[in-house]
Amino acid sequence: MTEREQSMNRIPRGVWAWTALLVVCALVVAPGCSKKPKPPTDVTQQETPPPEPPSEPEAPETDEPADRDPMTEIEDVFFDYDRYNLREDARRTLEQNAQILSNNPDLMLTLEGHCDERGTVEYNLALGERRAQSVKDYLVQFGIDASRLRTISYGEERPFAQGHTESAWSKNRRVHFVER
């Protein structure tokens, strides 16, 4: 039993129904946002993030459109400064991503390692490589075939957020998933 399953069993079913309703509402109100990764809001508290609600509503699978693009469900993972170890929030995200990869056996991904602008170009290329590899290793642990996962590091050369503050930097320290 995974950590997530355990935590799900502890929560009363009524909460799940409300959560499901909320998630459905959110998807209807802001469909454009569903593809965006969720960057951490406060990096100082990342070691103990609050348990996130499950991203999928507890509904019969038949309600899901069969041809739904699995890439909309794959989420990026984020890192602390000068680190390539996976934070708890990153591990949760990757477990969800692994599930999606299992459900879509033809899905091939490129794992792009990115860094914030601090540190040298050369070091950040190496750091981005390590981040992508950490993510690959974790997904492989969850049974995903390594040949489906290609890594590439862009270092600090392809920032997602412009700006020179922690708010931009925290969004740029990521592994981004691209279908190939």
Added chain:
Amino acid sequence: MSHRRFLAALALAAALLPCLPGRAGGQGEAHIEIHAGATTKIPIHVEEFLYENVRLIRFPTGESPEDVLVQDLEFSDFFRVSRGPSPKGGTRVPPPPTDIRAIASAVIRTSWGRRVLDGQLRDAKTGARIFEKSYPLGDPPERWAIHAFSDDVVLYQTGVSGVAQTRIAYVQDYGGNREIHLIDYDGHADRRLTDLGTILLSPAWSPGGDRLAFTSFGAGEAAVVGLSLRDGRTWTVSPPSGMSSSPCWSPDGRRVAFTRSVGGNTEIFVADAGGGRAERLTVHPSIDTSPTFSPDGAWIAFTSDRTGSPQIYVMDRDGGALRRLTFHGKQNDSPDWSPEGDRIAFVSMLDGVFDVCTIDSSGGSLRRLTGGEGTHENPRWAPDGRHLVYSKLHGGKRSLFIMAANGTGKRALTAGNGGQYNPAWSPGLSLQTAREVRAGQ
């Protein structure tokens, strides 16, 4: 690690302990002296150039050839320069200051239809000629000819080569793509060298100044690519698989050391400059990158995070005799070995930003050369060992700066429009090499 090597490392660490800044005072790590040099400068005098049946020369900037010579000599950091009219110009001229050691003068004339500068340096006391040499000016006249004259003045007065005949290669951000630019050492003639439509990073000059190696994303994943400045030919230096980056040439120009990823972890490799089989030098499950050769080719300094944060290490060219060089500060990165071999420039995270520092290649005598606003990256030595170029990120813009190796005389190299980083200072380029590079573009 052998027992003896371990003892040597221990002894080195013990020897370095007293050097650790901020230890005694407990005031943190940033208590490093900003070194202000005060070397005695040679007083030298530049006479107004004479013209023999040739129209007055002005460069597009409005500068005269003397203006360029004076700038070059002042930049060399060896001279205190005065200037005045020529006694041969027909007017009565006051004598130059009495402490002048040497006087530079020139006559510009035509020879077989081409303009030539006859440069001369003479002893101020005796009037004896120190050297006299003709420099083809080019058409239109090129600053490079004046740079060549200046470098000879430096050479004949100090015994070392000047850096007026050098260029700096750097990376220009084109909003997604990154291309290599070349700019003359004095900030003139900035031009785009490559048009490869991809991300190029970390240019490095071959010792002969006729080739560059750099990181290229042209094949998807980063690879180390060579470029001939004579004919524009490119080739891949690194092996076909595994991200490769951060090249540096061996001093004999035959080999290129670089970073290559093995199973997602970067290690230092070395290969023939023309490509082919790569030999692995480091074996460690942490980041190793940014190699730089000592000028005798026997040692390589590099960055590794094997203790949990990036620090500078030194190993021999076969990967042995490893020692840690930097012990202060949270992060130290981007080493570049000085041309004399005595110092290593690098960046150190102090006060939350990176500053340029230098340290003895034995690990002592740490100096901090930048401070204040902005964060500083990629210090690279000039071939004279007396100057450094680096990039500075401030106010959201990255641009290039030059300073003397003691931290004085900081000045902007590139215009302030931003997106300029990863500088690399060329070796001395003869007029001939400089012109060939131009033809190859």
